[in-house]
Amino acid sequence: MCHPFSIVENSDFRNLFRPFNKDADQITNVSRDRVREEIMSLGGLAIKATKLEVEKHKGSWTTDHWTGMDDATYTTTTFHFIDKDWQLRSQLVDFKVFHGMVLLKGRQFIMIK
Numbered sequence: 275m276c277h278p279f280s281i282v283e284n285s286d287f288r289n290l291f292r293p294f295n296k297d298a299d300q301i302t303n304v305s306r307d308r309v310r311e312e313i314m315s316l317g318g319l320a321i322k323a324t325k326l327e328v329e330k331h332k333g334s335w336t337t338d339h340w341t342g343m344d345d346a347t348y349t350t351t352t353f354h355f356i357d358k359d360w361q362l363r364s365q366l367v368d369f370k371v372f373h374g375m376v377l378l379k380g381r382q383f384i385m386i387k
Contacts, residue, residue, distance in 0.1 A: 279306035279313075324365050331355035335367075347372040 281287050283306055291298035333355030340348050351368040 279309045282306055282309050324367060327365055328353050328355075328367065331357070345373075 282304055288298065288303070333353055336352050336354065338350045338352070342348055349370045349372065350366060353365045353367050355363055357363050
C-alpha cells in the first residue's frame, strides 16, 4: 500500500511511535513538505553515489520487465560489477513504472495508451 507524504501529519500515524519513545510527538511532528524535501535530497545523494560507483568499474548491464497485479509494467536497469575484494556487486540504476502497453524498440520505450 502506498501513502502520500501527508500521512506524516495524521495523528494515528504519529501515535504509532509513542510506544517506542515517550517523546514521539516531538520527533514525528514534521510536515509533509519537510519529509518530501528530505527524501528528494537523499535521493539526489544516492544518484550521485551510484553514478560515481558505476563510473569507476567495468561491468554488465541487465534489465528486467514485469507486469504487476495492477497491470502496470515495471522496468529496472541494474549495473553488475566485481569490486576490489572480488565480490559481485549490483547497483539498481533505474526503476520505471508504465501504465498501459509498453513496446521496447531499440533503446527506446514506446508507450501505447
